[in-house]
Amino acid sequence: xxxxxxxxxxxxxxxxxLQKKYRDKENxxxxxxxxxxxxxxxxxxxxKEVFVLKEKADKYAFLKKDLIxxxxxxxxxxxxxxxxxxxxxxxxxxxxxxxDIKNCKKLxxxxxxxxxxxxxxxxxxxxxxxxxxxxxxxxxxDLYNPKCVRSTVGNLWKLPIIHIKDxxxxxxxxxxxxxxxxxxxxVLLKNFKPKEKCLVMFGSEADGLSAELIRLSTESVKIExxxxxxxxxxxxxxxxxxxxxxxxx
Numbered sequence: 001x002x003x004x005x006x007x008x009x010x011x012x013x014x015x016x017x018l019q020k021k022y023r024d025k026e027n028x029x030x031x032x033x034x035x036x037x038x039x040x041x042x043x044x045x046x047x048k049e050v051f052v053l054k055e056k057a058d059k060y061a062f063l064k065k066d067l068i069x070x071x072x073x074x075x076x077x078x079x080x081x082x083x084x085x086x087x088x089x090x091x092x093x094x095x096x097x098x099x100d101i102k103n104c105k106k107l108x109x110x111x112x113x114x115x116x117x118x119x120x121x122x123x124x125x126x127x128x129x130x131x132x133x134x135x136x137x138x139x140x141x142d143l144y145n146p147k148c149v150r151s152t153v154g155n156l157w158k159l160p161i162i163h164i165k166d167x168x169x170x171x172x173x174x175x176x177x178x179x180x181x182x183x184x185x186x187v188l189l190k191n192f193k194p195k196e197k198c199l200v201m202f203g204s205e206a207d208g209l210s211a212e213l214i215r216l217s218t219e220s221v222k223i224e225x226x227x228x229x230x231x232x233x234x235x236x237x238x239x240x241x242x243x244x245x246x247x248x249x
Contacts, residue, residue: 002054002069006077010068014049014078014090020142027093029144030078032085034059039154040091048090051075056086080146093144096160101133102172104160106246109135109170109201111209113234116141118205120151121235127155129242134161135170135199137213167212173199180209180217181241183231188224194245202241205234 003010016022017030028048031037040047041063052060054069076084101107108131113119119141126134140163141148149156164170177195181202201217203209214220223232223240232240 004071023144030146031089031091032079035154037089043157046092050089052087096162100160104132105197106132107199112138112204113140116145116147117151118235120148122238123152124155125239127158129247136163178217180214180220182220185220185222187221189221189244192221
């Protein structure tokens with residue numbers, strides 16, 4: 001199938017998925033570029049329409065489905081990127097629950113993370129350093145925003161990610177070591193040894209962890225760094241902590 005008009009009904013309906021209310025209503029989302037589409041296919045994500053720049057269509061033959069061969073103008077219309085990607089696909093959102101992570105041993109909790117780039121990078125990092133699941137707690141950014149999807153670089157579906165808003169839902173992790181990452185903790189990360197079952201908690205760059213999660217914690221750690229540096233970017237901090245606690249243990 002070939003489609004070249006930005007006023008086509010299919011293009012207009014697809015462009016609506018750039019808005020959260022339509023993604024939520026249709027339970028769909030957008031994937032941009034070869035890497036995201038390839039990883040989604042490998043991970044078993046159901047792909048609906050796949051729009052591909054006409055001269056790049058052969059590259060996507062692995063999908064074994066009819067592609068919508070199109071133009072840069074159409075791809076620009078349905079993409080959130082500054083410049084048009086070579087392909088945009090419509091995928092079905094994948095949802096997880098507490099049951100999907102209750103038997104995991106290495107978990108990450110992210111509280112009120114609103115920056116889309118940070119959230120996507122942390123998901124990619126947590127996957128790389130052997131986290132088994134991620135809990136989004138409180139008011140976190142939309143997981144299926146195209147910028148977040150793009151920042152995960154194809155790692156969005158490699159581990160279960162759940163949303164919770166009620167702290168009582170964390171009771172199933174009662175026997176976990178619950179580690180708060182705090183700038184004023186007395187225990188240095190390099191001296192800390194995690195237990196077999198642990199939940200590592202990170203707050204937003206602006207506010208840090210809430211008082212209720214600090215009270216829930218059983219341990220707290222901080223990253224040792226030069227005295228003339230006040231803090232690190234959140235995604236960098238997560239990378240340092242998760243490498244030390246998960247990848248090295």
